[in-house]
Amino acid sequence: MVTQQGYLPVKVSASASKGVATDLGCDPATEDTISLIVQWARKDDPSKRATGVYTASWTAPQRAGVHSNQYFHYLAQNGEIRIDQAKRGYDVADDSLGQLMWYNPFYMRYAPDEDGNFNGQTGYGYISIEKFVDGCRQVNSGALKPEDLNKKGLPTLRNTIATTAILEAGRRSIDEGRDIKIEEENGFWKLV
Known part of the structure; x- marks a missing residue:
């Protein structure tokens, strides 16, 4: 959404939690939740900034109605957008399973x-x-x-190069315990 407005990612700071996946037999390096704070700058005017907070989690309870919770909130100068992609209006309770489920009929x-x-x-x-x-x-x-x-x-x-740069910067930020800068010049991307 912001790349079409001339913004590029310039810095990523990431954090992660662990413990649940390893208790389920996953590799000890497996994170349960990863959050990225991404700083965006307008290419033609770097003084204009935006911040994005992105979280991915694999630790839904075993009887959760969804396996991914995709929530999007865009807050800008002249408006905002809120999207909850996990719950599409199809709430199904099943006593035999003892849980509430949310189906996404738009996926398939x-x-x-x-x-x-x-x-x-x-x-x-x-x-x-x-x-x-x-x-x-x-x-x-x-x-x-x-x-x-x-x-x-x-x-x-x-x-998808910007997305790939953000994800790799997030991985490095977690591994190295520091912010990672992203530089783009003439179509060439570099992590610093």
Whole structure:
């Protein structure tokens, strides 16, 4: 959202918690929760700043209704956006399981069509995979070049470089116990 407004990530500070995953038999290096504080600066005016706080957690209770809680809050000068992607309005209580579950019908249609056939083609989970496969086929056949896919706004290597830099900076911040700076110049990215 901020990259389209001319902002680039410039600094990442990360923190992590451990303990739950290892109790479930995961590798001792496995974090349960990782939080990143990302500082963004406007490329044409570095005095303009934005801050993003991103948290990923794998430690939902065993009987949690969701396995990932994707909440987004964007607060800006002239407005805000709040999105709760985990709970899409489908709350299902199941006494036999002793839990409340939240289904996401937009990811994949789980019910068959009227003839009993697969009917998940309209969910964004299916469409994402379909677009990836279509892009690979078009590049392999020579109908498109990777640059053509970049222009479509698909999550190509080129279009996700800022995200990759943020994730790698977060990993290094946790491992090294310090803030990591991100520098971009003429399309080349560097972590400092």
